[in-house]
Amino acid sequence: MFKRLILFILLVSCVAGHAQTYQLEKGNNKYNAFAFIEAQKIYLKLVEDGYVTYEILAKLGDTYYFNDDLKQAHKWYAKLFTQFEDTVTPAYFFRYAQTLKTVNKYDESDLFMAKFSSSKGFDTRSKILKEEPNYLEIIELQSGRFEIKNAKEINSYTADFGPAFYTSNNQVVYATARDSGSIIRERHTWNNQPFLQLYTADTDENGVLSKPKPMSSVINTKYHESTPVFTSDGQTMYFTRNNYDNGVYLQDKKGINKLKIFRSYKNKGTWSKPEQLPFNNDEYSVAHPALSPDGKQLYFSSDMPGSMGYDLENEFTRSDIWVVDIMGDGSFSAPRNLKNINTLARETFPFISKTNILYFSSSGHQGLGGLDVFASSISPDGSTGEVVNIGKPINTTYDDFGFIVNDDTKIGYFSSNRPGGSGDDDIYRFLQLEDLRAKCEILVTGNIIDKKIGNPVKDATVVLLDMENNKIDRQVTSDDGTYTFKLDCDQPYVLRVVKDNYTSDEEVIATPTSSGLIDISLEIELNRIPVVDCDDIGPLLDIEQIYFDFDKFNIRADAAYELSKIKAFMELYPQVSVEIRSHTDSRAPDQYNEVLSDRRAQSTRNWLISKGIDASRLTAKGYGEIRLLNQCANGVACSSEEHQLNRRSEFIVSGLEKFKDCD
Template sequence: MKKKYLITLVVPLFISFFGSAQQDKLEQATKSYDRYAYIDAQKIFLKVAEQGYRSADLFQKLGNSYYFNADYINAVRWYKELMLDYEKETKPEYYFRYAQSLKSIEAYEESDKYMNKFYGAKSEDLRAKNYQDAPDYLRKIDFQSGRYKVKNIVANSEYADFGPAYYGERLLFASARDTGVFVKRVHEWNNKPFLDLYVGKIKEDSGELEGVKKFNRRINTKFHESTPVFTNDLKTMYFTRNNYNNGNYSQDENGTNKLKIYKSTLVEKGVWSKPEEIRFNSDQYTVSHPALSPDNKKLYFVSDMPGSYGHTDLYEATIAEDGTLGDPRNLGPEINTEGREAYPFVSKSGNLYFASNGHIGLGGLDLYVTKIDAAGNIDGIYNLGNPANTPQDDFAFIINEDTKTGYFSSNRDGGNGDDDIYKFTQLEELREDCEVTLTGVVKDKDTQEVLPESQVTLFDENNEIVETVKVGVKATYNFVVECGKNYFLRADKQAYNTVEELVSTPKVTETITIPLELEKTIKTAQIGQDLGKVLNLNPIYFDFDKYNIRNDASVELAKVIAVMQEYPTMKIDVRSHTDSRGNDAYNKILSSNRNKSTIDYIVTKGKISKDRLTGKGYGESELVNKCANGVPCSVEEHQLNRRSEFIILEY
């Protein structure tokens, strides 16, 4: 028996990033099928559309065929036709695809229009919406809990010890231990003196401190010094001190002593220069708790200067090559609140850690982390969870990301004194709060066989690739994504039709299973097979008790005509069927008339020789289900029997 192979694509073989090399391979492969015919569905559909035929299905398929190949100009052309005449019957996914295509040609205003329609139509899926309800903060904190192993260090005294800072292989911190004065810190210092900087060597095996002593006499004074930070070369330090000008204890107009940041440079081993104020210190507001970016080009600090959102805010300033500071920039309302933000630290990877009582936490000051890029954009704010945070004050967090160890300060229960320094080991990286796992199996749509070596690509809502995987022998994929966002899953495999699924993730941690079923782009079409099934034609409908060709039927018949024009030796037997409702004899006549109309249409419109077509009306004699005379059936079940078949007789 002869066999022919027909391409039944409704979308292209490959998306753009497969490239021409793979297409060349396919072309070479097709040449090996000496006796087979190949029908390019895109070519057929394009030919039909350019002949003036219109339908939602036709424009969807054409738009998709270009969209999946990243040919957005042509995708816009056909999606636009879809929206002009068939918007009411268009699925929301096409609003999004059209909007994405419009963005690619910089038609932003029009794109926004269709994005709004898309969101409106899919609002039940929580797409592109910000969290509108109050967050489940206890669940979120619990989600991050357990990532640290925490221990109080032996070097703590019965007095205040806090504000650790790395100094090479040593650790600096503030303490009131040698003064005999118990210093109570309430988020900032009060005006009690005698808080100095101390230094100790970090033991490599335990992280404990040995040889703890006062730091440098030029730096320590009779007033408070705390929260130091050093440049990478250890030759420049910034630290916090009370407003202390020329030995005088200065106050603002309300009689309050403010904090200032001072800078000192290493003159020679063990000798530091006289500390100098940084340029935006003031007697009227606090500037404190300095931190440096990994490249030492930015200074982060805390202030309540005019323009702050709350009690104290986090700021940054650029550091020029000559060491001069640029103007302060508030880090904005995503980080800063009406409460208190303090004690910044920027890790080697660029994570910004800070303490706050303005963000929802466990009580007092809690520790938080966020990612801040070069432009100052914030990527989420996460509470570090327990045991890093407690109902008491937890603050001044530092970490060595190479060793996954670090220190922070806390006045939690069980410590040695007021504030203690705790060392920690990080057991696990930050968990993306509310993680959603997308998983599934890639299968052949017709056979349900798994398809190893398929490529699955995850796109974000801006059509940017997030991740791409090639599935293994079990053809399974897994992606961990964010909650409350839109993603696209796209599956590809050579000789299979590209498929795409739009996913809106929930706002709770969840695993979503999404099977990806691919349809072969090359299908076997034997003599005796229905061309309508090969081409996946929509049903050929007639009006009740009539046999004239309707507009929607003409679109499907145009596809048959295009195939017969492409293959001039092909012969088709047209078979027309009715359902069982009505008189048997009448149905036979009606189906015969419809059959004749169908053949005449193909011959006339397609200029197809009549001897290439045969046909017959079968009435209700060849039902495909149980719905014979007298058997109760639904409208949908009867509809399955009202069908047209285009049986291939020869090529």
């Protein structure tokens, strides 16, 4: 009977293990087909049943990560690192670092980015972290330039994002997954939401959106349409669509349907049948078009060959920003990669303002978490400038993207999946209160350091002055000795630090001509030595050995120099008394050494008295060879250097506190 019971248990375990293996294989097939929601359900059930492996936790986290739910991704990546820390691959250092930002754990995020950097030193994401270790302070410089509101008038419970100005109609066109009822809506396996359609919304003088309605069925199909852009005359439209044309749904070699950009012309109020752009391809995605102000360049996002964001571990690419020239006949040049702004992570959703500022979203440049909106100026030759995070409140720890702005009205829109919205992604409108980098500012940070011991100094006062010595600002350092000032660019300033009982220090600085961060640390040192009763102040005052000529007790010139430090100390602390102790080595008779050392101590005392120190504050005693510091007693063979250690003077203080017996 017992054998039958064991056999039954083994049989049940085998069946259960087979079922789990089957479910894992099923989940992996869904994952590999980018059906992340269906894969997620399978992985969650396996974990619930107690079947937890490295692969399951990693891919379960990925199903949330690739759907931009970084908070849930953090939950599963945290379990992955807790249970399998020694075997986690470098790609997950980066992903986990991104999710840690979402839960405001920036220090921990930087730690994992440093681990990622050590494993992938060539990675542009690693380089950016090294160049901007204080990126949070830099982001603060750009923050506070926008006033935002949720465009709740048009947002639905599903995804609403990717707004575009349709200026000729005084409208905004955007993508939404809402169910209009006009088309049979299929759901996408990636996120289990209905496919996106393009909608129009009217705008008023304050940018408030209203009357959302779907665009023509010539534009909208049963698959994805999103992220349009219009020429300034409103007669040409570029937009993103699934690889679906003439009723044919096409896939790449792995069975994945990619994205393509289409173009349509308006004729007598009607949009023409959309046509594909020639640089589309079944094997990679081309999406999110944006036009230069003069309409001569088309920017877009793509993972085409030559993109920087190839993921070796998962065999897919992260998109880059690309650009093509639009020729007079409507044809296009070869695509060019904007290498100055692209990273090995994701760059997407470009927009070019009237003033030739390229706005885009990225997870590779230093941000607050998820996708952040960045800006870079475009020069007349097409080159791009410094990449700048545009700060809060546009950017958050969540995904923030699809930024557009009217430079004339300062009204614009962007998309975000931050909490408090109507659904998944929401559209927000904003008023730009201040131009990006219009006010060039420098963040000056630093530490006040104790020059002697290297520790930070708290409660030091750091004063900011102009060149006429007028005080501009002041700060008192905290426990870590740090200070921070926000200064104007291209201006001279003076930084001065003061603290009781310390020397002061100051530095003249000239701020750079462009916004950024500079670090200036200042060093100060005590001018009042911190001592307590019974301290030997010789080492504290860096007093060298007090030398006497052989068998002599008169004060030599070099000894006088060292004793002047004792004199200065006693003048600085008039309440203290000093006992002078003189010691010899053991190379003469004991009694002789005792007498000699006492004469030397008395000679030292007399010298200090002759320099004005009150005799009542000085005592002197010779100890001969009775307090040796090593083994060099009578009869022990020692080197001259070893004997030298025992020939010394000590200066023992008292009177700083209640008098103590220092023996």
